[in-house]
Amino acid sequence: MKALIYATLIRLALPAILLVLAIRSRKDRRYRQRLSERFGYLPAQMQTTCGGLVIHCASVGEVEAAKPLVEALLTNYPQTPITITCTTPTGSERIQKLFSERVHHCYLPIDTPGAVKRWLNALQPRAILLLETELWPNLLIQARQANCQTFLVNARLSKKSARAYRRFYWFTQLMLNHLDGILAQNQACLRRYQALGYSNPITLTGSLKFDLNPPEQNFNPSFSASLQQRILWVAGSTHNGEDEALLQAFQALKDIEPRLLLVLVPRHPERFEPLAQTLKSSHLTYQRLSQTQQLDQKTQVLLGDTMGDLVRWYQLADWVFIGGSLIPRGGHNPLEAMIFGKPIMAGRHIFNFAEIYRQLAQQRALAWIDNPQQLIQQAQAWLAEPQQAKETGQRAQALFNRHQGATLKTLAQLNHRLGKDFSHQTLTKPTQNQIWFDHRYLSKQQIEQAFNPTYWQAQNKIIGHSQGRNQAWFIQHQDQTMLLRHYYRGGLIGKLLNDQFLTQPAANSRAFQEFKLLSWMRAQGLAVPRPCAARYQPKGIIYRADILVEVIPNSQDLFQTLCQRTLEPQVWQQIGQVIAHFHQQGIYHSDLNCHNILLDQQNQAWLIDFDKCERRLAGNWTQANLARLKRSLEKEKHQQKHFYYQSQDWQAFKRGYTGLN
Secondary structure, eight states: OHHHHHHHHHHHTHHHHHHHHHHHHHHOGGGGSSHHHHTTOOOGGGGGGTTSEEEEOOSHHHHHHHHHHHHHHHHHOTTSOEEEEESSHHHHHHHHHHHGGGSEEEEOOOSOHHHHHHHHHHHOOSEEEEETTOOOHHHHHHHHHTTOEEEEEEEOOOHHHHHHHHHTHHHHHHHHTTOSEEEESSHHHHHHHHHTTOOSOEEEOOOGGGGOOOOSOOSOHHHHHHHTTSEEEEEEEEOTTHHHHHHHHHHHHTTTOTTEEEEEEESSGGGHHHHHHHHHTTTOOEEEGGGOSSOOTTOOEEEOOSSSOHHHHHHHOSEEEESSTTTTTOOOOOHHHHTTTOOEEEOSOOGGGHHHHHHHHHTTOOEEOOSHHHHHHHHHHHHHOHHHHHHHHHHHHHHHHHTOOHHHHHHHHHHHHHOTTGGGEEEEOSSSSEEEEETTTOOTTTTTTTTOHHHHHHTTOEEEEOOSSSOEEEEEETTEEEEEEEOOOOHHHHHHHTTOEEOOOGGGSHHHHHHHHHHHHHHTTOSOOOEEEEEEEEETTEEEEEEEEEOOTTOEEHHHHHHHOOOOHHHHHHHHHHHHHHHHTTEEOTTOSTTSEEEOTTOOEEEOOOTTOEEOOSSTHHHHHHHHHHHHHHHHHHHOSSOOOOHHHHHHHHHHHHTTO
16 A cells, blocks of 8 residues: 555656756756656667666765775676666766776666666666665565565665654655665664664665775876965865855955965856856956866866866865855765865764764864854964864874775675675576576576477486476486476466466566576575576567576475474474574465475475565465465375374474574
8 A cells, every 4th residue: 555655646746757857957958868768768778788786876976985886896796787877967977987888877767666667677687776865665666576686785864864754654664664685884874774663684884985996087287287386275065055155255365365276166067157157246266177278376266167076176175165064955975085184174064974074073173164254264274274284184084094994894795695696697688588597507508408308308417307287307417406397377277378478578477586586585595496597488479488496405395205204393393494584584485385395304494486476575474374384284184195294293383483483
């Protein structure tokens, strides 16, 4: 019901969203370009990105924060396609500038059910990393249904946002219940997410922004040389109301220190032109960076009207003012100034980065500013005592250095949670078919033939097969036994259509759903066989499907075992514990019976046959699932002459099951 309410609301809001895009496009025409991507229709060249990893960054700031993590992921998963999404043209431009052809890129679609579904079906991602605060309910809901893991990475949550989330608790739960994990920037954010009732793992990894690398190159040598004789006061990411205060302060300071140069770098590019007009009427001598090859020594104010150069300005600065803090905007990131050891001024409106500013203030590495007069006073103090300014910056840099390492911690968590199989699985489209395969078992040259029993018979690798209409083949290949299973219909319709299913996107096919669910469960440490390959064969309005999975060595299903011998109570308890693990992870096995539970030589329990199974949120379905298993045991007890199952065995099973809950 919550999802339905949200879906209705987002559809009703769609005209307003399009109106906002239209208004923004008046200042930046790129907002009316690539509109199809915002509705989930991806360009043809994106078809090669299927089956990879998606990293979503809202805009430029998140792209910059994600840079060290993206570089680490490119190194760690060289065979995995990585797609970076954003929602703004400036973010898109920065992605393409930083990563070029090494990653794929598109806009994240508007969060309507249809747009998200088209986008997921096109990309078929195995995992989505959302940066900082980017939670979208339909995206999270449908990703879970598609067995795609979702993580909130570099997660932050201010007091103000936490209060809003508590006010709309039903909406918050709709988002958080579908996240697989949260990697938090600091303890305060971690505690706030826990207070909202998030029950999945939350890990403290630190802020990725502390792993910022300095720019590889500076401005052109001639321009940089013209700055050397000046004292640079860089005001970064400024907003309306702040530029006026800064210019007012500069008017009072320009005669005290003629070498002072105020560099204004607005937060949003649409403000470049209006701010240029303000400077023109201010009677101050100014230049625009976009039109400047060399700084005139008479210039008093430089307008930084280019994108992606703020870090370079911080590197050259003598002092820095961080924008968004003199007005109730929440402040912007001070880390880019801290890395270079620059003394920082900021207003008190810093709730977006409250923890970092708190630590800066605690280390006496920050000057608080409340009004233009304090801007003047602080600038005068640092002009008179440059050593004081230098020591303030050094304390900020020392704080920065102590917090580095978030990238390695984040990568370690992702490696653990994505699982060992993640980097070995590939989605390919050799013909009109689509095939998932693990290249440890099959080569790209084998995959088209790997689902044909005659191919394996020709190599004398068939070692057995199951009986009945739904025949399956046991294959010995590379010291591993695999089971090849073709998908058939059941019931009356199965007699008519046999193995033909009404066509749908490959991501929703029974083979791909089972392959991805098995992969996800193995990443969670659940006892299931490893998927080796899955094939989707569309033809007209129908499709056929196959799957290859590992066979658990030296194992026997619970039915066969109970036909031969009794099981000790501790074995029943162990089976109960295993089923409890599955239920805790939200795994609904649609056919939980004694034929789909295996015991290996160590009496370790495994679950098999996950066709038409799914992940679910907590609910009464778990008890219904247990009842189904109990009925199957009781049924076989009445039908088999020898079947070693008693009521006390079920009690032992329940003790194991409830002991974990």
